[in-house]
Structures are given as C-alpha cells and as structure tokens.
Amino acid sequence: SDVILVYCYPKTIITKIPECPYGWEVSQLALGGICYNGIHDSGYYQFTIPDLSPKNKSYCGTQSEFKNPVYHFYNSIVSNDSSVIVKSQPVNYSFTCTYNANYLVNQAAFDQRYVLFWQRASPCFQHHVSLIQKLCYVPRVATVHVKNGSSGSFESQLSLNFYSNAKFSSIKEAPFVIETSEIGSDIFAGVEAKGLSDRFKVVLNNCWATPSSEYFYQIHWPLITKGCATDNSILVHENGKTSRATFQFNAFRFRNIPKLSKVWLHCETHVCDSEKFSCPV
Helix, strand or coil: CCCCEEEECCCCEEEEEECCHHHCCHHHEEECCCECCCEEECCEEEEEECCCCHHHCCHHHCEEEEECCEEEEEEEEEECCCCCCCCCCCCEEEEEEEEECEEEEEEEEEECCCEEEECCCCCEEEECCCCCCCCEECCCCEEEEEECCCCCEEEEEEEEEEECCCCCCCECCCCEEEEHHHCCCEEEEEEEEECCCCCEEEEEEEEEEECCCCCCCCCCEEEEECCEECCCCCEEEECCCCCEEEEEEECCCCCCCCCCCEEEEEEEEEEEECCCCCCCC
16 A cells, blocks of 8 residues: 655644655645645655644644544545546545643652752653553653554653742753752742644643652652642642643652652643633633
C-alpha cells in the first residue's frame, strides 16, 4: 500500500502522500474534499491543517472527537475531478492524529538539609491512562510523544516549574537555596503546556510530595486533591482556565527522613478541551 506520512503537532497537522498517485495531479486532490491546498515537496504532495483552534475546528473538513482519555483529529485527502470522464483510479487517504489527556509530571523540588538546596532536576512525566507504565527522564521540559500506530504522532510539551513570586512571571533557575530559617516560606509552582491551541486548558487533578522519586511512595504529603487545596496553607491560583495551572505551598521537610534526601513534587495533569467540555476550575 502507499505510504502516508502524518506529522501531528500541537497546532498543526501536516500530511504527505506520494506524488501522482494513480496519475492524479496535486491540483486534482482536495483536503477533506474541500480545499485544494496541496503543494509539491520532494516527491510528495503535502497538505497542511494550519490551525486546530475552536474557530477553525472544521478547517477543510477536519473533524475532532473525544473518547476518554484520548482526543482524535481526522481528515482525508481525496481525488476530485470535475471533468466529464475520469481515467484514473479514485484515491482516498484517511489520516488521524491522537493524543491523551492525562499525564503525570514529576520533579525534584528540594533537598532536605540544614541549608535547603532547590534543584530543577529533569522533570519526569509519563503517559498516564489507567495503569502506570513507564517513566521518561528528559531535559528540563517534558515532550509528550503519543503514537497511534501508523496514523501519526502528537507532540506537546509539559513542564513543572518553580517561580519567584505569586505573579508567576519569572521561572526560578536551578539551583537556588532556601536557608533553614526559611522553612515555612511560600513556594510557587505550576504546570504549563507549551504549543497547544487555546481550546485546551491545563487542569491539576492531584499534586503531592514524597521524599522519593517514586510517585506512589508510602510516605507522601498531599497538596492538591481533586483540584482543590488540601489545607489553608496551600493556595491554588489558577486551575483549568488557561494552558498553565499554578499554586503555592509552604517549604517543609519530612520527619525522620535523612537530611540529604530530596523532596519530589508530583502532579497528575489533565489537558481539557474547553470547546467540548466544561473544564473543572
């Protein structure tokens, strides 16, 4: 069978098919049977869906649907010739881009020592549906790769960051230090998705801290549960409104834990399609 190449990006879908399939020229092939926007590109015909935002949700016949916890965007490239007779075999190249809505983002928050050493360690995230599968350690910003067989892959970026203050305008670069006397001071954190269309909002379902990188470690301290702060010392600034969810909590240490051990922060994050659903705020 012919090879169809699908590149699924946060805001754009690019599809390539071999040039002149069954004798058809690029001017005779239409995206969604509507748009004749194909171009030549190194032995292929390339078709582009430039925007997945709500106003262009049906760009050139592009359709979308949500089957929990996966989003699907799909379309096709079809032959369409208005001449009286057709001598070429009709073609219909269907393609799909998919990505999941739920992710787990982890990051080392700080060392528990007499002088607390905060470190932006490599964030750890994983594809989180119903069962925990595999951790991926990547530099600074997590890139989510979700594949759907030969249909294509979707790339997005999730990062768990620490900020200087409640304005969340300046990310704190690692390493930074908190003196022992500053235990109890405010720490500002947030999860941000890069490159997604405005229709998608970041929702923090649960956030918790552990003295180990294992997110299901038996010793843990809940910060956010079902989208809400677990006590009055924790303040959720924004959740489910934009591509970034932010909150603050007090610096602390675990009892009876060696002073050199780290505190890890974990957040279960949901990417919500605000066009189709009422995203929890």
